[in-house]
Amino acid sequence: MTQTPSHETVRVNLGERSYDIVIGPGLIARAGAEIAARKPGIRCAVITDRNVAAAHLDSLMESLATGGIEAVPLVLEPGEKTKRFDELVKVCDHVLGARLERGDAVVALGGGVIGDLSGFAAGIVRRGMSFIQVPTSLLAQVDSSVGGKTGINSSHGKNLIGVFHQPDLVLADTDVLDTLPIREFRAGYAEVAKYGLIDRPEFFGWLEQNWRDVFAGGAARIRAIATGCQAKADVVAADEREKGARALLNLGHTFGHALEAATDYDGRRLVHGEGVAIGMVLAHEFSARMNLASPDDAARVQRHLSEVGLPTRMADIEGELPATDILMKHIGQDKKVRRGALTFILTRGIGEAFVADDVQADEVFRFLEEKRGS
Ligand SMILES: NC(=O)c1ccc[n+]([C@@H]2O[C@H](COP(=O)([O-])OP(=O)(O)OC[C@H]3O[C@@H](n4cnc5c(N)ncnc54)[C@H](O)[C@@H]3O)[C@@H](O)[C@H]2O)c1
Ligand SMILES: O=C(O)C(=O)C[C@@H](O)[C@H](O)[C@H](O)COP(=O)(O)O
Numbered sequence: 001m002t003q004t005p006s007h008e009t010v011r012v013n014l015g016e017r018s019y020d021i022v023i024g025p026g027l028i029a030r031a032g033a034e035i036a037a038r039k040p041g042i043r044c045a046v047i048t049d050r051n052v053a054a055a056h057l058d059s060l061m062e063s064l065a066t067g068g069i070e071a072v073p074l075v076l077e078p079g080e081k082t083k084r085f086d087e088l089v090k091v092c093d094h095v096l097g098a099r100l101e102r103g104d105a106v107v108a109l110g111g112g113v114i115g116d117l118s119g120f121a122a123g124i125v126r127r128g129m130s131f132i133q134v135p136t137s138l139l140a141q142v143d144s145s146v147g148g149k150t151g152i153n154s155s156h157g158k159n160l161i162g163v164f165h166q167p168d169l170v171l172a173d174t175d176v177l178d179t180l181p182i183r184e185f186r187a188g189y190a191e192v193a194k195y196g197l198i199d200r201p202e203f204f205g206w207l208e209q210n211w212r213d214v215f216a217g218g219a220a221r222i223r224a225i226a227t228g229c230q231a232k233a234d235v236v237a238a239d240e241r242e243k244g245a246r247a248l249l250n251l252g253h254t255f256g257h258a259l260e261a262a263t264d265y266d267g268r269r270l271v272h273g274e275g276v277a278i279g280m281v282l283a284h285e286f287s288a289r290m291n292l293a294s295p296d297d298a299a300r301v302q303r304h305l306s307e308v309g310l311p312t313r314m315a316d317i318e319g320e321l322p323a324t325d326i327l328m329k330h331i332g333q334d335k336k337v338r339r340g341a342l343t344f345i346l347t348r349g350i351g352e353a354f355v356a357d358d359v360q361a362d363e364v365f366r367f368l369e370e371k372r373g374s
């Protein structure tokens with residue numbers, strides 16, 4: 001693709017399934033030409049949600065038409081509750097009803113909910129179709145559109161049903177973030193900060209200094225997204241199917257997912273990135289409790305996430321907090337559990353996360369009981 005200096009491209013190296021993540025302004029207008037150049041003659045199903053459709057579907061459809069690509073849109077309800085079986089069936093029926101072939105593409109235009117759901121459909125219809133991500137939330141641009149985890153939720157817990165299915169291309173148009181509600185931008189920022197906390201302490205320090213510029217847009221925002229995508233691309237290239245180090249990307253998620261599930265995936269109370277923010281503070285505090293890290297590091301994480309306007313305490317969640325028993329039930333269903341033993345991502349300090357596979361459930365229970373009041 002012709003690059004302008006305002007664009008960044010990150011390559012995810014996975015052999016014959018390698019792909020580019022292109023990040024920068026104006027990419028929806030160029031999407032038709034970019035896709036047609038890479039996949040001549042392709043047809044598409046564009047899956048999106050009502051909020052994103054109102055702001056960006058017409059532009060994408062026009063761009064695809066200009067590139068000579070026939071596309072059939074499907075608009076779903078926004079929100080986490082859309083990651084469920086009957087919506088998956090709708091997407092599959094839409095793709096099959098349009099008589100798309102295996103080489104044709106499912107295009108996800110939306111946040112992580114649309115990406116995870118559409119990617120799952122692309123992974124199973126005709127045993128695997130082409131998949132293109134056009135992420136529209138900060139969270140999707142920096143995290144969910146990359147790496148091939150797709151899926152839906154279950155009454156037993158978060159993301160419990162799905163497949164690994166990599167996209168062929170990710171086009172992250174940073175202009176679309178101008179219409180993203182500020183609460184959702186903040187939620188995505190939690191996943192940006194996560195990369196610093198895992199193993200890039202200098203990036204976390206840079207965010208502490210420059211987060212206002214990231215929120216304002218422009219070069220700092222593109223730099224933050226590209227840094228996050230590069231961090232994720234490195235981990236995914238080394239461990240695509242989470243046999244080991246990829247679990248680090250789950251920092252804050254064991255607590256966060258339990259909170260999301262226990263609040264019934266009700267986005268009015270908690271959205272994914274907010275659960276991750278609270279979960280990352282808990283993970284740092286639990287690490288300090290286990291004498292693995294300094295309490296000062298946990299305080300630093302809490303201070304920064306709170307400064308950008310994210311919830312950082314369980315008590316920040318609207319409404320009645322779920323009982324600790326319920327949280328423990330969801331934690332016990334986490335996909336990282338091995339032979340019944342809990343696995344958490346803990347830390348020795350800022351940027352020193354590690355996989356701890358011997359965490360005692362009763363320690364976690366006592367910790368959560370204590371934290372629910374603070
Ligand atoms: N597959 C992965 O690797 C991965 C990684 C992180 C998160 N996730 C999943 O992603 C989901 C969260 O993603 P999310 O935070 O993007 O949530 P989301 O998809 O619900 O989008 C957030 C909200 O913003 C709206 N929106 C999105 N883009 C917009 C835009 N440009 N303008 C106006 N409104 C816009 C959506 O309609 C929605 O209401 C969760 O289900 C989480 O589990 C997956
Ligand atoms: O890509 C990964 O690996 C991640 O863990 C990224 C997370 O931010 C994301 O929320 C992911 O969906 C969590 O995966 P899960 O396997 O814990 O459901």
Ligand SMILES: [Zn+2]
Binds near residue numbers: 143253272276
């Ligand atoms: Zn996440």
